[in-house]
Amino acid sequence: MYRNLEELTSHPVFHYFAEISKIPRGSGNEQAISDYLVRFAQERNLPVIQDAALNVIVKKAATSGYENAPAIIIQGHMDMVCEKNQDTLHDFNKDPIQLRIIEDMLYATDTTLGADNGIAVAYALALLDATDIPHPALEVVITTEEETTMNGALAVDASHFTGKIFINLDSEEDGKLLVSSAGGVHVTQVLPITWANASSDTVAYRIGIKGLKGGHSGISIDKERGNSTKLLGRVLHGLSTEFPYALQQIDGGLKPNAIPREAQAIIHIQPSDINSIQEKVEQWQHIFKEELQSSDAGVTVSFEACTSTSTNVFSEETKRKVLTLLLLIPHGVQAMSKGVEGLVESSTNLGVVTTTETEIQFENEIRSSVKSAKAYMVTKAEALANLLGCEVRIDSDYPEWPYNPQSKARQLFEDTYREKYGKEIDIIAVHAGIECGVFIEKIPGLDAVSIGPDIFHVHTPDEHISIPSTINNWEYFIYTLKRMKVD
Numbered sequence: 001m002y003r004n005l006e007e008l009t010s011h012p013v014f015h016y017f018a019e020i021s022k023i024p025r026g027s028g029n030e031q032a033i034s035d036y037l038v039r040f041a042q043e044r045n046l047p048v049i050q051d052a053a054l055n056v057i058v059k060k061a062a063t064s065g066y067e068n069a070p071a072i073i074i075q076g077h078m079d080m081v082c083e084k085n086q087d088t089l090h091d092f093n094k095d096p097i098q099l100r101i102i103e104d105m106l107y108a109t110d111t112t113l114g115a116d117n118g119i120a121v122a123y124a125l126a127l128l129d130a131t132d133i134p135h136p137a138l139e140v141v142i143t144t145e146e147e148t149t150m151n152g153a154l155a156v157d158a159s160h161f162t163g164k165i166f167i168n169l170d171s172e173e174d175g176k177l178l179v180s181s182a183g184g185v186h187v188t189q190v191l192p193i194t195w196a197n198a199s200s201d202t203v204a205y206r207i208g209i210k211g212l213k214g215g216h217s218g219i220s221i222d223k224e225r226g227n228s229t230k231l232l233g234r235v236l237h238g239l240s241t242e243f244p245y246a247l248q249q250i251d252g253g254l255k256p257n258a259i260p261r262e263a264q265a266i267i268h269i270q271p272s273d274i275n276s277i278q279e280k281v282e283q284w285q286h287i288f289k290e291e292l293q294s295s296d297a298g299v300t301v302s303f304e305a306c307t308s309t310s311t312n313v314f315s316e317e318t319k320r321k322v323l324t325l326l327l328l329i330p331h332g333v334q335a336m337s338k339g340v341e342g343l344v345e346s347s348t349n350l351g352v353v354t355t356t357e358t359e360i361q362f363e364n365e366i367r368s369s370v371k372s373a374k375a376y377m378v379t380k381a382e383a384l385a386n387l388l389g390c391e392v393r394i395d396s397d398y399p400e401w402p403y404n405p406q407s408k409a410r411q412l413f414e415d416t417y418r419e420k421y422g423k424e425i426d427i428i429a430v431h432a433g434i435e436c437g438v439f440i441e442k443i444p445g446l447d448a449v450s451i452g453p454d455i456f457h458v459h460t461p462d463e464h465i466s467i468p469s470t471i472n473n474w475e476y477f478i479y480t481l482k483r484m485k486v487d
Contacts, residue, residue: 002101002467003101004101005018005099005100005101008101008106008467011471012126012129012130013119013122013123013126013470013471013474014106014122014467014470015122015126016121016122016125016126016129017115017118017119017121017122018099019125020033020036020078020114020118020121020122020125021096021097021099021108021114021118022096022097023036023096024092024093024094024095025078025079025080025114025118026079026080026081026082026092026093027079027080027081027082027144027145027146027147027148027149028079028145028148029079029092029093030054030078030079030144030145031054033078033079033121034050034054034055034056034078034144035050037050037056037058037078037121037125037142038050038056040058040125040128040129041056041058041128044128044129046058046059046060046128047059049160051155051156051157052155053143053144053145053151053152053155053156054144054152055141055142055143055144055152055153055155055156056078056141056142057139057140057141057142057156057160058124058128058138058140058142059137059138059139059140060128060135060137060138060140061137062135062136062137062138063133063134063135064134065134065485066134066135066136066137066484066485066486068486069136069137069484069485069486070136070137070163070164070165070484070486071136071137071138071139071161071162071163072135072136072137072138072139072163072165072167072481072484073139073140073141073161073163073165073166073167073439073446074123074124074127074138074139074140074141074167074169075120075140075141075142075143075166075167075168075169075170075435075439076117076119076120076121076123076124076142076143076168076169076170077117077120077142077143077144077145077146077147077152077153077170077435078117078118078121078142078143078144079117079144079145079146079147079148079152080112080114080116080117080118080147081112081114081116081147081255081257081258081458081459082111082112082254083111083112083214083254083255083258083459083460083461084110084111084112084461085110085262085461086210086262088110088111088461090110090111092111097109097111097113097114098111099113101467102464104466104467104468105456105464105465105466105467106464106465106467106470107462107463107464108461108463110461111461112458112459112460112461112463113463113464113465114463115453115455115458115463115464115465116147116170116172116216116455116458116459116463117146117169117170119169119452119453119455119465119470120142120168120169120170120452121142123169123474123477124140124142124169126474127140127478127481128140133478133481133482134481134482134485135478135481135482135484136481136484136485137162137163139160139161139162139163141156141160141161143156143435146170146435147255147257148186148255148256148257148396149186149395149396150396150398150433150435150438151396153398153435153438153439154398154438156438156439156442158439158442158443161443164443164445164446164447165408165409165412165447166409166436166439166440166443166446166447166448166449167409167448167449167450167451167477168434168435168436168448168449168450168451169450169451169452169477170434170435170450170452171430171434171450171451171452172219172452172453172454172455172458173428173452173454174452174453174454174466174469174472174473175417175425175426176425176426176427176428176451177410177413177414177417177425177426177427177428177449177450177451178428178429178430178434178449178450178451178452179403179404179407179410179427179428179429179448179449179450180369180400180401180402180403180429180430181369181400181401181429181430181431181432181433181434181436181437181450182218182344182345182367182368182369182400182401182430182431182432182433183367183368183369183371183374183397183398183399183400183401183433183437184218184365184366184367184368184374184396184397184398184433185365185366185374185378185394185395185396185397185398186256186363186364186365186366186394186395186396186397187363187364187366187378187381187392187393187394188361188362188363188364188392188393188394189325189329189361189362189364189381189384189385189390189391189392190359190360190361190362190390190391190392190393191318191321191322191325191359191360191361191362191388191389191390192318192358192359192389192390192391193314193318193355193357193358193359193360194314194315194317194318195312195313195314195315195318196246196312196313196314196315196316197311197312197313198246198248198268198308198311198312198313199246199268201270201271202246202268202269202270202271203268203269203271203274203305204248204266204267204268204305204306204307204308205266205267205268205269205274205277205303205304205305205306206264206265206266206267206302206303206304206305206306207232207235207236207264207265207267207281207301207302207303208232208262208263208264208265208300208301208302208304209226209228209229209231209232209235209252209262209263209264209299209300209301209302210228210261210262210299210300210302211261211296211298211299211300212225212226212227212228212259212260212261212262212292212296212298212299213225213259213261213295213296213298213457213460213462214258214259214260214261214459214460215258215259215457215458215459215460216257216258216259216432216458216459217256217257217258217259217347217349217351217365217367217459218257218344218347218367218430218431218432218433219430219431219432219458220259221259221332221333221344221347221349221367221431222333222344222347222431223295224295224332224333225259225292225295225296226288226291226292226295226296226299227259227260227331227332227349227350228252228253228260228261228262228263229250229252229253229260229263229326229350229352229353230326230329230331230350231263231288231299231301232250232252232263232264232265232326233323233326233327234284234326234327235281235284235301236250236265236267236322236323236326237323237326237327238280238284239267239277239280240319240323242276242280243269243270243273243276243277244270245267245268245269245273245277246267246268246269246313246314246319247265247266247267247313247314247318247319247322248265248266248267248268248308248310248312248313248314249265249266249355250263250264250265250266250322250353250355250360251263251264251265251353251354251355252264252352252353253350253351253352253353253363254352255351255352255459256349256351256352256363256364256365257349257351257365257433257459258349258351258459258460259349259351260350260351260352261460263353266306266308268308268313277303278303281301281302281303282301284301285299285300285301288301318360321388321389321390322360324388325362325384325388325390326353328384329348329350329362329364329381329384330348330350330377330380331348331349331350332347332348332349333346333347334346334347334348334368334373334377335368335373337369337429340429343369343429343430343431344367344431345368345369345370345373345431346367346368346369346370346373346374346377347366347367347368347431348364348365348366348367348377348381349364349365349366349367350362350363350364351363351364351365362390364381366378366381367431367432367433368400369400369402369429369431370400371399371400374400378394398433398435398437398438399437399438399440399441400437401434401436401437401440401448402437403429404447404448407447407448407449408447409447409448409449410427410447410449412480412483412484413425413449413451413480414427415483416476416479416480416483417476419483420476420479434450436448436450451473451476451477452473453465453466453469453470453472453473453474454466454469454470
């Protein structure tokens with residue numbers, strides 16, 4: 001076991017993971033990490049392309065004896081989800097990720113770790129830097145904005161590639177070979193705000209939901225964890241049936257593809273109702289603790305006085321529409337796969353709710369491995385929006401990755417695993433969005449697989465990665481490259 005970071009970073013993969021952890025790389029803020037990758041390639045005299053979307057493509061010639069083997073495309077993404085708890089002082093635009101080892105796991109310190117998908121970047125850099133690893137010609141592509149829009153992958157010029165075997169390094173379970181994934185689309189329902197004036201005899205209070213686990217909206221959606229914004233909507237609706245309050249602001253979640261862990265609303269109430277509302281809030285906390293005792297036992301509902309700098313509140317009509325949207329926008333699993341036992345087919349995640357000066361935005365991440373089912377969920381979101389006078393914004397529509405029963409790449413990785421470990425690798429499909437589907441649409445005949453080490457609680461401040469698994473998966477990866485020699 002590695003006892004400290006100095007020992008751990010003596011391994012080439014963790015050396016480069018530590019290096020990129022010093023560089024801000026939240027989605028949409030990839031200039032610095034993209035430039036770092038370009039410099040890395042230039043310093044090693046490797047051909048490199050940086051496109052307008054800041055994707056980086058690095059090529060490396062085949063090692064001796066592998067000149068006749070087909071080129072291999074290796075892919076990951078450079079951006080990460082930037083999540084922290086509200087009381088954590090960390091600026092993702094400039095502060096490095098603070099790494100720490102606990103037993104055989106690598107964590108950040110009160111923030112997301114960025115192993116999703118920094119570990120792919122570290123694997124790629126270690127491979128490109130190595131002089132003792134045999135391999136075919138490599139075409140390494142590291143994309144941007146995977147965690148938000150997949151615009152990086154969508155912008156890649158496929159003419160840069162000659163390879164037909166595609167190894168994605170964005171999987172999160174060691175000993176498993178990923179061969180299919182869901183498609184997705186980002187749908188935002190935008191409600192215009194009609195403002196009114198708060199009564200002069202009211203006081204401002206903040207209602208907050210905290211203590212939820214959250215998680216990746218694809219991988220963790222079947223765990224039925226609480227959605228802070230949906231829970232807050234239930235509280236606000238319940239209070240509206242008993243107390244004449246005005247709603248001033250509501251915000252929840254940070255990323256559309258992360259199940260929201262925290263949410264808050266500011267309401268204006270009569271001083272005479274404070275104690276009664278406090279009792280109702282305590283009742284809601286008891287209800288949620290019972291409902292979520294297995295998934296989110298730490299849930300809390302707070303009610304505290306706050307200072308409001310504005311007397312503007314939502315009109316009663318806007319308030320009614322907000323509560324209706326919070327109640328009726330679906331969240332969670334919508335359908336299970338009929339062909340793969342235990343696999344989520346379709347889901348939706350109400351990931352972010354934001355109040356601005358003019359509108360309230362409800363951001364949803366819709367996923368499905370069936371194109372028509374994804375389209376149907378979008379249609380329902382549009383229908384609800386139309387009923388309530390909302391604008392609908394649709395973007396980041398990316399394709400599913402269908403299972404390929406004739407995949408030679410899958411067979412190669414299966415054979416290699418059996419040869420190396422003496423047992424069968426698990427073949428899996430996931431409900432998360434993987435960029436393989438985008439590249440398969442761009443490159444006819446592309447044959448894709450995805451591998452990766454054990455990563456836990458991605459998209460949350462508790463994200464961590466298994467150190468032994470990372471090393472094991474790395475050795476499996478380079479062993480498979482070595483096996484690609486053509487005599």
